[in-house]
Amino acid sequence: MNLHEYQSKEIFREYGLPVPEFKVSTKATGIGKAAYELSPGPFVCKCQVHSGARGKAGGVAKVDTPAQAEAFAAKWLGMRLVTRQSGPLGKPVSRILIERATSIARELYLSATVDRQSARLTVIASESGGMSIEELACEHPEQILRSVIDPLVGPQPYQGRELAYKLGLQGRQVQEFARIFMGITRMFLEKDLSLVEINPLAVDTEGHLQCLDAKINVDPYSLFRHPEFAELDDTSQEDPRVVRAVAAGFSYVPLEGSIGCLVNGAGLAMGTMDIIKNMGGEPANFLDVGGTANTERVREAFKIILEDPHVKCIMVNIFGGIVRCDMIAEGIKGAVSEIRSSVPVVVRLEGNKAQEGERILNECGLNIQSARDLRQAAALAVQAAAR
Amino acid sequence: MSIIVDASTGVICQGITGSQGTAHCAQMLEYGTRLLGGVTPGKGGQTHLGLPVFNTVKEAVAATSATVSMIMVPPPFAADSILEGIDAGLETIVCITEGIPVLDMLKVKARLQQSHTILIGPNCPGILTPGGCKIGIMPAAIFSKGCVGIVSRSGTLTYEAVKETTDSGFGQSTCVGIGGDPVQGVSFVDILERFEQDPQTEVVVLVGEIGGSAEQQAALYIKEHMHKKVVAYIAGASAPAGQRMGHAGAIISGGDATAEAKKKALREAGVVVVDTAADIAEGVKTALER
Known part of the structure; x- marks a missing residue:
């Protein structure tokens, strides 16, 4: 955090x-007033965002008068600051810090x-x-x-x-x-x-x-x-999708590609992204649903993945282990039919009762393909996303 | 043979009466692990899963002669449980708990260095010797007895490596999940040393991931000391820099932390490096033919 x-x-x-003595405000007039209180200048005004390299992006400025401080705040408040570290969308500026220049x-x-x-x-x-x-x-x-x-x-x-x-x-x-x-x-x-x-x-x-x-x-x-x-x-x-994912107990990192990933386990989630890339596709996200992949969690994960308009296919990769794959299959079926998404879904289920799980998905009549192993799943997902 | 645990290993569980502890201890008993008792403060004297429950680890060790403890307690209490296990003189502690504060682990690490106890984990799936002993949460059905030693920083990716080596007929000697946290107990090198000494192990599969430089240290050890073949898969080649990928330890924060740097170091040490988890069995074949 x-x-x-x-x-x-x-x-x-x-x-x-x-x-250095500083003041913070969410309003441009507040920054002007703070500058008077801190006078005499010069002052340093700084956009408050979760990113480094703010100075090079114009988010930090040295000003001489309260009017200039207020103008800096008016220019930035409500805008997004894009820095080398912030990602292309930048971070919203909702507060400015002002202090006397050292x-x-x-x-x-x-x-x-x-x-x-x-x-x-x-x-x-x-x-x-x-x-x-x-x-x-x-x-x-x-x-x-x-x-x-x-x-x-x-x-x-x-x-x-x-x-x-x-x-x-x-x-x-x-x-x-x-x-x-x-x-x-x-x-x-x-x-x-x-x-x-x-x-x-x-x-x-x-x-x-x-x-x-x-x-x-x-x-x-x-x-x-x-x-x-x-x-x-x-x-x-944070990206609003990340906030939702965290609230649901997932680890989620949005990426730029077209294949949404829903995986249990952080290592396997990275492994899934790697094999997609290795087969010529591009992952749209990292998503670890954690240990309990039940219907509610799978549904919430699908919703978060589908908020990304670039997603053309979803690859589900669950290594059930102790969890029963037929129950996970029911969860996926329920989630897909409830969300009514037309995005094709490729599912690889491994572990306890995997064959029953595969049968449930093959017979459900939804746009869900089941794959026998990791490699086949990635190949099918890359194919589906290229269509 | 195997490493660290076998059919004769006596085990207790700290947190046996919790829901996770109960579920996984039942599976361990079913597998045939010599689980001899458990510890839950305040429930000493009770019987759970047919096993005696003790108030303290020292009492449990005195009564059962167990040498290994599995810890399945929530994060706020996990470091305390590990320290109690160290103080009771256990040989090995396997900590499954995910989410232990890093500063707690610094104290644990300092105490470990003053003791003979080894810690596997935390935030790991445990250790399993096929046909002998399962400690932790790994799905037993995918294992088979064989010649491959597996050591991994990830949970479910470990299972992928196990399944690959089972399906291809090689099987496993012992499989150790060392965990995904930045500060942990045994390292890759600690486990590689043991596999090098173990007659049953012919080849080692190392599953690493982005973050830190544990894979480079493994590469250095392999280059200088190991005669057995090693196959490696490093997860996270496709991960962006500066983002935490699920595991607290998996964040690219410097040059050494990237998958590419790790793969390069391992290749230079003579390791067969594969690009995806689905290539692990092929890698084992290649390594054995070399």
Whole structure:
């Protein structure tokens, strides 16, 4: 789960991290008024969307007067910001953040995340702030500094000081940095995050550290013990089909192709996309219905897949295992006849009572073809989509 | 022979009285697994599925001499259950639970490194040695005893590999699902080491997926230490970057995480890499003929 910059900065404040004074509004007049309150300028106005690379897309601007701030907000509110990372449709802008511009002497990079290989919380820092860490890892891997947190001991201030000296910070900046280091690691552990990123972490012309940007991702598996995040979830930033799928308990990722996929299991769902592509077709989505593929779930999954107008065929791939395939077949039959879609459906059922399932589908009189195995199913689906 | 578990392995289940625990324990008993008891705090002294239920893992281990525990408890309590199992000195813990917070797993991982216990999972289908022992949720009917060792990060894709090797007549020595989470117990390398030592296993099928760099580490191990043939399928060649594909671990976030990078590393280590799950049996044939 992703948070907006303004939400992240509010959490930063809670943890005592230095953040420029900011205000947020959903209205252009609100941004004009906020600029007066923050005066004198210049100000930085930033579109609040779940995407990086906002600056290059025009979603961040430095302005001098409240009128200019209001004009920036009027231009963006209600529009969609398309960035390198947002996908072609972009993300809706419904809030603008405004803060007093910081005069920057140096830009650093600082983040905390779990390194899966060592299974440790790891803090990453670099003297090259402002650019993305992925670019930096490719171009200047030697400039990336790491500090590893022992899960049984926790973060220690000396680790922050070590990084600060390596970054070339001096005097009171070392203490300021160590406090930020302790703040983001404590926040990470207390709030169950999967990422905290400050890029850039600026040294201003007075020599103080300032968190100019703030990005927080929350571990979705931990939400059961963090009810405070429920109200921070801005589902307008997601594809509405993804929101529906999540509500139904599916994993769903929309793609660009013409063959809708309905599969049980994440690995098999990827495997299904792979074989479709391997046989010359293009998958329209990734969809994992999860362990219980009953009638209601299959019906809801069909509806979500069919909302995509590019879908010309649906391929159902269920490895039943313990689940009975004849029951799944009844579910598919019920779903297709209820939705009354004319889109051809190819079904591969494997496991317990697969033959009975196949018979039910062959005899149901709907536009459903059953396939014997994965390869045949993919071939039939690619054929049907090409028609 | 087989790896980790066989017909003599004594097993308990943490969470045996829950609906999932009950359903799958019944199937394990039907398969012939030596399931000796279960643990549910507060239900100690009861009998469930004809087996004794204990309040703590230590009591269960003392009474049954089980060496392996299967965990089927909900995510908020799963890390606690794993830590209890480690503390009771179990040899192997198989954790089926999906959705354990990553920070809980960091603590578990640190404790594992101080102990002799190995953890399979979490978020995995378990481990099965055909004709001997089934621990977890894999559908037993598709297995047959044979020469292929299977290790996989995915659940249902594991079944695909099992079915491929059963239908083509090779069968399996042992099949291990290591799970789809970013922080997990045993790795590909841990399982490959065991298959390399196991006389029954002639060839290994490795089913990987996008995300992380576990497949590259496997490639390095295979290149330097393995004499047996390995066949690999990496799921997610068609997945877009930056999107989480169902599994928490399956997200392309760096150069190493793509299917292409993983396939390349494995090919360079002499592994037979196949492009789809439907080519696994062909891959096994090719590997055995080489």
